[in-house]
Amino acid sequence: MYALLLPGVLFVVVFRYVPLLGNVIAFQDYSPYLGFADSAWVGLQNFADLFTTPDVGTALVNTLVISGLQLVLYFPAPIALALLLNSLMSESIKRAVQSVVYLPHFIGWVIVVSIWQQVLGGDGLVNQVLRTSGLHTVNVMANPDFFKPLMVLQDVWKEVGWGTIIFLAALTAIDLSLYESAAIDGAGPWRRLRHVSLPGIRGVVVLLLILRLGSILTVGFEQILLQEPNVGAQAGQVLDTFVYFNGVVAGDWGLSAAVGLVKGAVGTMLVVGANWAVKRLGEEGVF
């Protein structure tokens, strides 16, 4: 076994953990020119600054709200679609639909936003129709109250197809004879879904859910950066864009690293907690 493990461990240590040492700049007033050695040490000052910066509270709240919406809407969507596809008899229809639904995954966010703008924007297709019919126009793209659900909807549209791939692969691993025995026992399609399909992919679902919790404070960067100006920082700022403005643009590398460490700590707690809870419920955890 060690022959199998060793190359991977070596790789992970060299390419992931050695650079992680660079997070030491979270405790420094780091400047790229002076480097690690000559930048001043400031202890926990960066963390203190982080928690006293005026907009960090808004950013945190927005991030958590979007994350919550993602768990509720974005997480189950590919599962539902995978189950729907799985129930199709015709192999070719199934393949055709599959080959189409993953297309939006490949379009970059710049184009995605532009397309949504052209359909749903103030002068978009929908509103043009509304306007010429004399009805009241509605601009969902510039509405601060709808911003967070809008982000999640865009995400669902873009990724639901791609997300089905892994669930479809899991569904193929379910032994067909299980369905047969369930049918013989009198179970109709919905009951077979509940008692064979869902339990069959439970392992993958739980795994992905736990991993999702680990990155709960990461909700997408480019998508939000592009559209935050439409609704203002109050409604649109998330942790990653906060770090962009205050860390990268403002040259405060220590702050960026500090935020990274905080995210990691929170993620770890959630993953460990979720894993423990899952084991308590009788499932296999991640570790």
Add this chain to the structure above:
Amino acid sequence: MTVELTRRDFLQGCVAGSGALLVAACGGGSSGGSAATSGSSVALPANSHLAPPDLPWTDHNIPLAYLKLPAPFRATSGTPGAGGPLSEVTWFSDLFSAPPPPAPGNRYWADLNRRLGVTVTPVWAASDPSSFQQKFAALLASGDLPDLVLFGGTVGTTTAAAQVQAVQQGAFTDLTPHLTGSALDDYPNLALIAPKIWQNARINGRTYGVPRGRTVPGTSLLLRFDWAQKVGVPIAQITSSDAFREALVDFGSRDPDGNGRPDTWGIPDVEFTYSYFAEMFGAPNGWRLNRDGSLTKDIETPEYRDAIAFAQTLFKQGGFHPDAATQTQANHYSLFEGGRVGAYLDALYASGQTRPFLAQLGFKDAIRHLLPPPGPGRKAVTFNAAGYNGMVMIPSKVGKDSAKVRQLLKILDYFASPFGSEEYTFLNYGIEGVHFTRSANGNPARSAQGTTDIGDLFRLLTPPNVNYAAGSQYFSDAEQEAWTRLVDQAYHDHFKIGVDDPTVGYVSASSLRRGPTLNQLVVDSVKALVSGRTPMSGFDQFVQTWRSQGGDQVRKELQQAIHQHR
């Protein structure tokens, strides 16, 4: 002699013993091949070469205007890089085109190396600010900066911090002794860059880089003259903010394109146009430097408040495009070109991009520049731009050797060769027959091979813009001349009432740290106020938030910086 002369000194009077060539103002003579035409009162060093402009050039800060392609001349002598210590010059710069193919196959690049006397090797960064700053930081941290490094943007409250911090910590050479006073005579093309531009490119009083000049006169509003006629508010009558608003609202409600559909509006966006409203009401350009040395931010002035109130009313009356709050910079011109909006704000020097559109509309009277019509009881102004975008710096490791500095500056001097010179033609168009061909009136036109081979190799440092329109495929000669005169008049009119931003060229710790967030706050709040999401009564709250979230701190520090380094 240890008096340090600034560029300003040349222009303010007859300075003896500096080798300056003064024309008209001081009764000096002219030497052949230099900038003297009657009506020019701009002083230039004796060894500068410039094609005589065809329209009177009254201020160094206004672009030169040409009605026809000037006769070619040489702006440099010899090979700039020859005899210097470096045989290969690397540079870090942004890339706006596809990367050009490498040297042996690329005749342009090979010829560029020959002309400069060194092998040039660019290290490209993408042009989006985030990637640019991150790659710069990575190179800096690794200790491996190229010989020439581009400073992105301008120095002031909108600068990204990483590069300024590096400068302040000593990562780059202080070029002030090389680029001021008589030292600048060694670089005749760099001396052609306007004094205001040099001044604005300083960092707290010292010169660290050679600026990529643009123009000092800033933005200008292009208005659909034909639409204005159609809705009954001809441009000559737009002399007040109320008349302007009336015209814009009419663009939306009176169907100026006559197609029967409600698909036209006045202003395309909020974020990139509201500075025009501020100009209309005489607000300061970013900040106002008061006589006692204190700074007042524009949002704190009653003029600015009036401008926002005007915009809010305009919005309520339907003068804005429905997507105004979400418009991207890349897109707002296409709305104008697509005939959806009747007004458009952009840099004056970018007016040329409208030519295909103008040709479509029929040149005469379709589009005009509109000077900001003043608000009631206010005096309109225009905001001067910093005049440059980016400057080229030399890392201190390289700059320790002043022979290298001189060699690099000579190379930059070559890149800055002015319009019409043989060097300019090569840099922008390449080798005749391979990369470009000449049309009937002598204007060069790039071939496909040209665009591929040249890429962005010429853009490391570019000379300031000139006003030249001849040779465009879209117009007759008479139309072109009329257009150039129009734009020239616009430059003069705008510059006459231009005001500067006093904080350009100055930075402080908190202007770098809080700057991006504060700028974002202003844009967000303006959008919210203009669209009516926040009522005007919330304006004071907005100013208060700006002040408490770092604005006062930035003000205090900038006041000090200006006081110290003026």
Add this chain to the structure above:
Amino acid sequence: MAVRVRPIWMERPSIPTQALKTVILLAIVGVMVLPFVYILAVSVASARDVLAGGLILWPAHPTTVAYESILRGGIVVRALAVSVGITVTGTAIAMVLTTTMAYGLTRIRDVPGSRLALFLVLGTLLFSAGIIPNFLLVKSLHLLNTYGALILPGAISAFNLVVVRQFFLAIPQDLLDSARIDGANDVQILWRVVLPLSKAVLAVVALFYAVGIWNDFFNALLYLNDASMWPVQLVLRQYVLQGTPLGDIQTNPLLGQPPPPQSFQMAIVVLGTLPILVVYPFLQRYFTRGVLTGAIKG
């Protein structure tokens, strides 16, 4: 037309159910495909069509000028070759490292130290270093300006590894035990038993890695100074900027008018996506049913 034979135990779905399924699927497919039709349409639209405005579903005056302008000069073609090369190599390396390590982590109770290794991997999901430390590492390993810088740092993705491990864990223990009884060691079990049964997940993860490498442009920008080594996504991105209306770029008064920026952007999306669209159908057949059927009974 490949229709599976309906097994005896599966009922025919009722007409309303079929109708509902059809409606839902049509809606989903429509919402996903229409943007692509739009993208394709705009990519061949000429300046006139774009100026006319509105949502183009097929342009009145199609032209391939955007594609020509991008493919001219051979830069994009070379970049495509580069991308294909690093994607194939990178995916191969990644798959080898990932599957070996994933299998190595399937018996964390029996193999001492492997639980720690699992934590090590999970840790990389939660914490990451910034670009500066990564850059310094790549530089010190002399990988700057080499293709290794694009392939190696991302060769093990913790997410993919955990997913593969999950699928490996689901393989019935008796199959592994019987192989062990037959005298096979761990490597042989992996090669002869585990991998053949895992075609679905291997196809999925290979696809994930391949797409990840194919789409990356930032690492190339950061680590490759020599522009002739650039992969296709980075080169294409530059064309987007080239086609953008001049905001600050110095207006050269005599340059010709480029094709409309929108058709540039869309042509780029098409060119950048095409190779994956071509490859995907070949991988799709691995996502079929019944991989394990019969294995248990046997």
